[in-house]
């Protein structure tokens with residue numbers, strides 16, 4: 049009998065021990081990647097003869113390149129598909145009369161790709177009209193429902209691969225994460241953005257044993273209860289705290305890590321003109337040298353962001369280019385953690 053594949057849709061379904069194990073493999077991948085002998089490179093042939101479909105409904109620089117290169121480095125083959133561009137537009141709701149734009153249903157797409165490929169990875173951002181609809185995450189859930197191979201989330205309403213990269217980077221720079229202060233700060237951006245990386249930053253920091261502070265302009269920017277509740281459960285399990293703050297000075301005080309992201313307020317999905325005046329009033333939430341000076345040990349806190357980042361809008365040049373900035377390390381680590389994840393999912397370790 050065929051067993052159901054193990055997916056990587058959200059870290060909420062993965063224990064801390066499982067995440068730590070993937071990170072340990074990623075560390076080994078990173079340490080041995082440049083070894084002269086291919087046989088000494090951890091995971092070098094792990095994807096030999098295997099193919100991966102990378103399905104992008106939205107643009108990408110880091111995710112696409114790190115997945116394609118990682119698959120190549122492990123001896124596999126990646127096929128990139130862009131529904132609605134080079135591939136047919138897809139319907140993902142069941143029971144629809146398909147008389148609109150979509151030419152095929154996710155059931156056929158997932159089942160056909162499962163015959164060709166060993167794994168399917170999907171990027172599908174929210175539609176930004178009704179959060180009640182977007183929070184159902186129907187596109188990737190449709191792939192997971194019908195695929196007979198593992199499905200990996202390359203960013204939908206969370207960004208779990210970014211979480212792994214952030215976690216590896218934090219471990220590299222902080223050693224132990226337990227009991228340290230992680231600040232997730234909202235920043236200004238001229239457009240309302242996805243909450244995915246904010247949701248992800250929150251839940252992975254809580255899982256890793258940080259005391260977590262969420263800094264945002266008003267209560268309307270607090271994240272979805274699914275992720276707030278999960279973070280509260282994790283910090284309780286770890287004997288830590290989760291604090292919501294609207295005051296930058298106290299939120300930055302003593303932080304070991306400042307993780308910046310902009311996101312749109314959930315109650316304003318689909319009526320962004322109403323949200324704009326609030327956002328415009330909080331341009332001062334940009335991460336700057338004065339705020340970073342409030343962090344641990346007289347300003348020795350670390351800074352990161354998932355990228356892409358608008359300089360001098362979300363964070364100043366001085367912060368992004370400082371030795372405390374982890375943005376490039378975190379982006380590099382996408383490669384190592386995803387290789388470790390794919391190896392695990394495709395070698396059956398996670399079952």
Ligand code: CP
Nearest residue numbers: 108109110111354355
């Ligand atoms: N951080 C991240 O996912 O980058 P891309 O959108 O460029 O893939």
